Amino acid sequence: MHRVETGYGAFSRSLPLPDSADGENIAAEYKNGELFITIPKLKEKAGKKIKIK
DSSP states (O other), rough: OOOOOOOSOOOOOOOOOOOBBGGGGOOOETTEEEEEEEEBBBOOOOOOOOOOO
């Protein structure tokens, strides 16, 4: 997702995270006036295997 906003003064933004986001390993970097946020996905859990006879 790419979002561009301009304005004056202080502001805040909150975004809901999807269920597949790994909230423990989020990283943010502010560089040259741009904020980069990296939200890794959780590793998908393998489904339960059932043997069919």
